[in-house]
Amino acid sequence: MLNKAAAKLLEGFADALEIRGANAFRVRAFRNAARQVDALTSDLSDLVNSGEIKNIKGIGKGIAGVLQEFVANQRVEEYDTMRAEIPAGVFEMLKVPGLGPKTVATLYNEHGITSLDALETAGRSGQLADIKAVGPKRQEKLLRELGRFRERTARHLIGEALPLAELLVEHLRAEPQVMEVEYAGSLRRGQETIGDLDILASSVNPDAVMEHFITADVVDDVIGFGSTKTTVLINNGIQVDLLVVEPPEYGAALMYFTGSKDHNIEIRSRAQARGLSLNEHGILDEETGTRHPAATEQEIYAAIGLPWIEPTLRENRGEIEAADAHTIPQLIVRDDIKGELHGHSLWSDGAAPIADMLEAAKSQNLEYFSITDHSGSLGVANGLDPERLAEQTKEISAGRTTSGSITLLHGSEVEILTDGNLDFSDEILASLDVVVASIHSSFNQSVEQMTTRMITAIEHPHVDIIGHPTGRILGRRDGYEFDVEAVMNAAAATGTALEINASPERLDLNDVMARRAAELGVPISINSDAHHPDSLGFMHYGILTAQRAWLRPADVLNTLPVEELLDWLRQPKPRRWIPH
């Protein structure tokens, strides 16, 4: 939908206006409109085309005109002009936490600071401390935030990068001169964040491929153009390199650019031991000087006596030895997932009614879907108290009669309180189908307190799953600290599942921790934690993380068919996990 993009545009418009010192009322009008558009439940294009947009509160004639232009052209001239006049670095400064448009406007207009580099230099030299809008105290804080910001923004979330990569690959497939094409790098390995995006194609006519590539809608800027490598920036600031190689080299190049570096080093030394020299162009017998076939990755691995290795495993974490011994497990794939056990609705902080979430789950071919709205003490998420939970039970019971092929489960994402007790009474928890227990507050407890808090929840007789166990938000917040081994051991001993929360902002547990948990015999549950029907697609990212954790379908609770899942949920704890 265009709504999100339009809301972003209005917000950017407001920033640009403020930086240019525009009338405060106009700036505020744009900010209000951005919020209104973001909260719209219907498609913005429909509202614009039918003229209804003018009836929406907070959207006056001027802004309606801007939206009209945006819907028609996907761009707005006045905005583009403003953006072109203000250095890009000024907008980048706005992304640093604690730096609002007002301060940025002062720094730019009165002190000529136009980039993050200039800001940092001014901070280090103490110049910011003398600026009235900043001052010495804020200067220190700004420098700290700036450092963290730079660390974070060097990488992009997989949830942002993957859909764009797929778009670009699809765009390239439409060009008849392209023979093979795939995205490579850390994205192909399913890493949670990526730096630059690498796409690899094979063709005998690379110029035609490059010409076609830069016509993709998402391409914003062409930074470098050549027949072997072209570099562009796409609309959200990700840098993309397209490499085009000759078809006989494609496998060697794909392997090289997929990495990881550690995996490739190990593979190369294995090749060397066999008298073969391997690089991104192919594989050569050093004694006879003959070239081995290298058009596919399979051929390369075969030349050194190995079966093909899944990209998600290529981290040199034992996969080469396992491939050699033929002990690489059958990795879980999306189709193994039979249901989801953690999802939200309008009852708490979700964006859709239960019925819509259920429809979305059906279209994902799930056998069961669990509504687990927040519990009462999470006020910010409109958590349910016992009365509202009882009302919700009625709606869910009614929903069950119409749910058809999918089983609707009633659960709760219940708050783990600071002492490890839960937000609902045992009696209420016992009445629910599924209990996901999560921490959303008091992250700063000591390691001991946090460990006790988690283990207490894990040992609770009615807790089935611990949601997003470390609480991290990628790029924004580290997880809280606790004794991971002790918590995992408690989960294994009680048969309590730990979640891989598949939301791309979380991916929590991460790959390394999920692998360790499965080794210890902890059941893993992979859930989208969807707050919107579209977010059920997050499962894909959870699966990639699970593959990186070497998980088999048998390690994952929600690969169980509905009857077996219900049996598992009904078993009293300590519940023995039996891999199937």
Ligand SMILES: [Zn+2]
């Ligand atoms: Zn949660």
Ligand SMILES: [Zn+2]
């Ligand atoms: Zn949740």
